[in-house]
Amino acid sequence: MRSAGVSLETYGWLVLAFPLAGTVLIALSSQLLPSKLHGYVGTLAIALSFLSAIGALFALLDLGPEERQVVSVGWDYANTVGVDAQLSLLLDPLSVFMSLVVSGVSTLIHLYAVSYMASDRGYTRFFAYLNFFVFSMLLLVLAGNFFLLIVGWAFVGAASYLLISFWYRRTTATAAGIKAFVINVVGDVGLVLGTYFIFKHTGTLDFVAAFEGAGEFARNDGDLVAGCLLLLVGAFAKSAQIPFHTWLPDAMEGPTPVSALIHAATMVTAGVYLIARMHPFFEQAPAAADVGAILGCATLLVAATIALVVTDLKRVIAYSTMSQIGYMIMGVCSAAYSAGLFHLMTHAFFKALLFMAAGSVIAAMAGDQNLDRMSGFRKAMPFTFACMAIGGLALAGVPPFAGFFSKDEIISLVIARGDWHVVLGVLGFAGSFLTAVYTWRMIFRAFYGPPVEPALELEGGHLHHAPEHTNPATGEVEDTDVGFPGADHHVAEREWSMKVAMGLLALGATVAGFLQVPQVTHVLHDFLEPTFAESRFYEALEPSGALTLTSLAVGALLALGGIALAYALWVTDEERRRVTALRGRLSGLHGFLARKWYFDDLIDTVVVRPFAMFGRFARDVFERVVINGVFVGGPSGAVRAGSAAVRAAQSGFVRYYAALLLVGVTALGLYFLIAAS
């Protein structure tokens, strides 16, 4: 079908233009329009962007498979010898796929936030930030050169900082925002330096030209491996992989729609996108790709074990996000590109859904996120429970939900790589068992068992409100003015927009898996094929029929087994007490996991403290002695002494001045007389 007159390039620019226009409009009209309207303006902007992305999809499908790589140059930013910084978009199946996922999920999350944030005093600001984030993310995925990619990359980090610290009077939230920003900037530096290593050899910033130059590198060329490892630093910081993962759990201080949008569905998948986009380099530098695959696998296991003991509802989901992104990173680093991106898409659906359901539960608990205080919400919130269960089934990988197909496809492709990749695949299976356990531990603990006070209140038709607003993390007393959460809470059961958003995502989490049923459908694989046309693995890497079936069967069994174990352990109060007793006996292990494998402490000791010490040294010795003493003190002392001497001559006695004048003129006259004679 020919799209009436609008070209692919125009659609590409429109995808970017709508969120940007939304941001500007909301920001400029914040005092003019009623604040309620801004939520709808923001949602509409993103929805239009999604429609443009669909338009771009159809326009792309109109082209022949080998033509599906269109570069659209807006204008040259700087085009001089050796540098070609342009405002250019690369429209190919990968970027269109990513913009569809980003704008689609964002639309639903905006819709959810319209209700969820309704009583917040920072409502308008929230939507301006949220639109800005979507714009940045779309810029990141549509960028046609390294220059624009870095701009989008940094914008996304900034938007994440703004949104994590959205409740800026909460000290815990601002601290989390700073942590996220600092770690993200480390990643930005990695990306910039990695780009430099590649630019040094290819001599161009443009993606298409740079990828063509990738073949000229020797295999595992030193510079290329260094460049790819630095790109991995960028990807890992953004995607919260070991050792740059510690910011993500803390980022849960942000409002729940932010967690759903940024820290589950879109921003944290930027690393996966980056590796998939840079696959020509990673295939030439297998050493770097292997490092990525191993660290991804390590992350998925570490995060899954931590998620087993965390008691904060949102943090369980956050660790699960880290773990699932570990799968994707492991996949794309092992050349399972379409599988990794497929999991990216299904994960966006079910993880956003889980966060939204969690937000609804947290609202019912009046802001409390502690699983220890939740129980028995099943009857009070049937809709939320259903959504949470669908998300949980998809996340655990129970057939036929979306996560089942995508996760098992990654694992079977990784195993099909052979050699030591088999170990990664097997560890991936272990991870999927843990995934099922921790997901359903969370669901059973929140929804089963005897109903707690807020659940009973909700069953009686009244939404629980805490007598006093407090920070759930520290217990500090708060008001409900701007900078703190609003006064009223909103649950999915009562708000149509939250219900619609969650319902659509639940639908996606249920059926999205059928895009890629092994051996049957290859929709995504075929669609993405032009992007990965020159990849050595894309077509070649194909698990055998037996391996596919085995891994599907094992995956399904592990998922069901995990859920069964969680059911046995956490569904009733009595069993929960037994688990508590068990925890007492395994206190060493539990403590180790509850302290998150001591990663925070490790980074604190290795990085933060030495830097703080160095900073203090710089302040006390360098700043005070060298800078203040020598550089500042020297010249200023000389000027002060000189000016004191001059000032002393300014006595104010007119006769004294006259005398000086006379003496001076006389001396000058005498000098000339003597000189002339």
Added chain:
Amino acid sequence: MSVEWYLVVSALVFSIGAGGILVRRNPLVILLCLELMLNAGNLALVAFARAHGNQDGQIFALIVMVVAACEVAIGLGLIVAIYRRKLPIDVDELRELQG
């Protein structure tokens, strides 16, 4: 009469003026002394003009008179202002501009 005599008188008048400026504290007298110095200069200029036989020095003396008139106008204005504000008529007391 040779030019030296004129110059001796001029130097004497100039020195009297300069000495007056240095020792007297009344601004009015200082102004008078300044006038003496300027006119000593004028005398020297006119004497030189005559010795050289051209008019350049005389013209210059006229310009000095104009400048002197301006200076007197400003100086007297200042003195009147000082008097009106009931400040001491003493240049040593008027030293607010000291560094």
